[in-house]
Amino acid sequence: MTVDTVADHNRDMDVTGHTSLGGPSDPGPEPRKAASIRDVAQAAGVSYQTVSRVINSHPNVREETRKRVEAAIETLGFRRNATAFALASGVTRSVTVLTSNTTLYGYAATLQGLEEAARGAGYSLGVKLLTPEDDLDRTISSAAADGGGLMVIGFDRLAASALDRVPENVPCAAVVEAPSHGRTPPRPAVWADDREAARAATAHLLELGHRTVHYVAIPTSVGTRRSEGPRAQGWRAALEAAGITPPEPRGAKGWDARVGYDEGRELARDPEVTAILCGNDDLALGVLRALHHAGRSVPADVSVIGFDDAPHAEFVTPSLTTVRMDFQGLGRDAFALLRGRLENDYRPPAPTFVGTALILRESAGPTDA
Amino acid sequence: MTVDTVADHNRDMDVTGHTSLGGPSDPGPEPRKAASIRDVAQAAGVSYQTVSRVINSHPNVREETRKRVEAAIETLGFRRNATAFALASGVTRSVTVLTSNTTLYGYAATLQGLEEAARGAGYSLGVKLLTPEDDLDRTISSAAADGGGLMVIGFDRLAASALDRVPENVPCAAVVEAPSHGRTPPRPAVWADDREAARAATAHLLELGHRTVHYVAIPTSVGTRRSEGPRAQGWRAALEAAGITPPEPRGAKGWDARVGYDEGRELARDPEVTAILCGNDDLALGVLRALHHAGRSVPADVSVIGFDDAPHAEFVTPSLTTVRMDFQGLGRDAFALLRGRLENDYRPPAPTFVGTALILRESAGPTDA
DNA sequence: CTGAAAGCGCTTACAG
DNA sequence: CTGAAAGCGCTTACAG
Numbered sequence: 001m002t003v004d005t006v007a008d009h010n011r012d013m014d015v016t017g018h019t020s021l022g023g024p025s026d027p028g029p030e031p032r033k034a035a036s037i038r039d040v041a042q043a044a045g046v047s048y049q050t051v052s053r054v055i056n057s058h059p060n061v062r063e064e065t066r067k068r069v070e071a072a073i074e075t076l077g078f079r080r081n082a083t084a085f086a087l088a089s090g091v092t093r094s095v096t097v098l099t100s101n102t103t104l105y106g107y108a109a110t111l112q113g114l115e116e117a118a119r120g121a122g123y124s125l126g127v128k129l130l131t132p133e134d135d136l137d138r139t140i141s142s143a144a145a146d147g148g149g150l151m152v153i154g155f156d157r158l159a160a161s162a163l164d165r166v167p168e169n170v171p172c173a174a175v176v177e178a179p180s181h182g183r184t185p186p187r188p189a190v191w192a193d194d195r196e197a198a199r200a201a202t203a204h205l206l207e208l209g210h211r212t213v214h215y216v217a218i219p220t221s222v223g224t225r226r227s228e229g230p231r232a233q234g235w236r237a238a239l240e241a242a243g244i245t246p247p248e249p250r251g252a253k254g255w256d257a258r259v260g261y262d263e264g265r266e267l268a269r270d271p272e273v274t275a276i277l278c279g280n281d282d283l284a285l286g287v288l289r290a291l292h293h294a295g296r297s298v299p300a301d302v303s304v305i306g307f308d309d310a311p312h313a314e315f316v317t318p319s320l321t322t323v324r325m326d327f328q329g330l331g332r333d334a335f336a337l338l339r340g341r342l343e344n345d346y347r348p349p350a351p352t353f354v355g356t357a358l359i360l361r362e363s364a365g366p367t368d369a
Numbered sequence: 370m371t372v373d374t375v376a377d378h379n380r381d382m383d384v385t386g387h388t389s390l391g392g393p394s395d396p397g398p399e400p401r402k403a404a405s406i407r408d409v410a411q412a413a414g415v416s417y418q419t420v421s422r423v424i425n426s427h428p429n430v431r432e433e434t435r436k437r438v439e440a441a442i443e444t445l446g447f448r449r450n451a452t453a454f455a456l457a458s459g460v461t462r463s464v465t466v467l468t469s470n471t472t473l474y475g476y477a478a479t480l481q482g483l484e485e486a487a488r489g490a491g492y493s494l495g496v497k498l499l500t501p502e503d504d505l506d507r508t509i510s511s512a513a514a515d516g517g518g519l520m521v522i523g524f525d526r527l528a529a530s531a532l533d534r535v536p537e538n539v540p541c542a543a544v545v546e547a548p549s550h551g552r553t554p555p556r557p558a559v560w561a562d563d564r565e566a567a568r569a570a571t572a573h574l575l576e577l578g579h580r581t582v583h584y585v586a587i588p589t590s591v592g593t594r595r596s597e598g599p600r601a602q603g604w605r606a607a608l609e610a611a612g613i614t615p616p617e618p619r620g621a622k623g624w625d626a627r628v629g630y631d632e633g634r635e636l637a638r639d640p641e642v643t644a645i646l647c648g649n650d651d652l653a654l655g656v657l658r659a660l661h662h663a664g665r666s667v668p669a670d671v672s673v674i675g676f677d678d679a680p681h682a683e684f685v686t687p688s689l690t691t692v693r694m695d696f697q698g699l700g701r702d703a704f705a706l707l708r709g710r711l712e713n714d715y716r717p718p719a720p721t722f723v724g725t726a727l728i729l730r731e732s733a734g735p736t737d738a
Numbered sequence: 739c740t741g742a743a744a745g746c747g748c749t750t751a752c753a754g
Numbered sequence: 755c756t757g758a759a760a761g762c763g764c765t766t767a768c769a770g
Contacts (some may be wrong), residue, residue: 047757082514084747086452087762103477126495145451257684289684315626315658416741453763456746
């Protein structure tokens, strides 16, 4: 079954659900004031200073005293006030992630890597969404006011420009699309070798016998044209190495399947097009859909390769040949970098070798010709 | 082209990329100490108390004094220390989200709704991932120690049990799968009417002429059996209303396409199976893939309906008939509830009417028979 | 309209 | 091993 446009078949049949409120609308149970170290001290018959020693596992506390304090902590349900700790000690152990997206696969996976690393190191993690409407400097200021470190997921122009605006004296690190050539000194940052990965993917298509490879770009955070990121460069390099003049790249209008669908419709009209590299898997999904609507079969008529290896890439039909990225690893490494700036006695481990890999599935194959 | 198993075609061709480190490995620029209100006061020739009035837009400040202070703030690059503010004022304006997942569509979209609402209200948002390994009570304690509110995305058992363990005196709200029948008083919470949505989706399949509808379940956070959540109940109710004895539900072993694929293979073996409702779109994707591998075409041989309307549902082939959920709305409403507990003078608005809607696409159709 | 005092809940030296 | 003091950077009453 084929339809002209995807949207044609979307129709709201029925609106049946609703949100309900649970719980009492009254103020709720009395917010009993939390116990402080003085309360604990009184209960244990010691000075509050001794309580401080116990909760910080300071060695110089008599065993019996410690027991008594711990018992008091238990019965009073004492939890050390993190705010007071931060103010008094000057250590914050928190990082705020600045990102313009949390749902796209690359962003979400990077965030997850950051979260795991932060949790493992005892850091709390904040998230602040960057939007074109909000004032960038205000957003950065308020994030920096929390005292902890700043982490920028700089895959897009908005985030990249946020990174540029972080004041010099605010501890900050980033995951970026490509190394920066502008700023001096550059911010500590990690990146994957997108350029080489795109080159390899393109070379793979050429080896399969395709005369040329078209490219549907993600908008890039670097370079002067929105379509000329490292992935585009790798694609271009592979074609040029084979003596092929690269066609005009397409896309660069967004990250989602809709954009891929629109570009795919255009490409499907040209019978000469037999191989398409896409800047991410969502774009690839849209391209596949457009080719399907145009009656061109994949991979028999056209080969498609995506980027990122999102979870669904393996289960769509045809399953998607794509480039796997280690976003979580990038998140982990970036956190280590930031931690190195935050803690004087912490040295980030040697950079993890994070590979990208071309995952061969069904959507790319040899040309018929 | 059809392959026996999806995984067969996965093969790492090449590992080409790597992570690099940018930036100096030396400590970086001297972390010049931030200006305090006393520094500003001295620069402006006023007391620090007056500075406090200015940054809090207190009315009783002479215009000229205000100007002078504002100028000093500007030149010194003063930013109010959020930690000290929180400690002194007792207001925290922060919420920590407890969730066991950040990448699945439902979770990510809810998180986005929470983030938008929090940002709009001037709250900062923290995220803490719940894992089966970590001690739940410790995780909750450390989240609560930050002083702000707690928000639980309680779609799964782990998160639901975290919600149950939040101490009574910690301000907390939740997005849940279904209203709680256990706890008294119940926590303020919001939910969508999954039961009715599943009932409507199942009824739709019956109206198309299918004799019965099979169900591939998500693991549920409520009920005694892992497959008997509100979505299962709605499915069951629709069948029973039509005088049909429900078959045994399947799945409930996870949320991802892999689980759907495994269950789909089993279902594909039974020629009597012509209609399948899935607990989410990822499961549905796996089921579609399994049916494809078994040579059963969708919707001609088998109809499939998903749940959630994830972004890719519209672009896979066949495009997925599914139930659209307003996760972002749930997040917004839940935040309002929590804010109501946090601020004495804030009354949450009337509950938004958040609809669910059956989105008709290609994957479900009339029976051949 | 502006300033001096006390305190938020902790920690870090400094005494004993 | 334990306690009394001073201070983190702000705010909230309390004076003038």
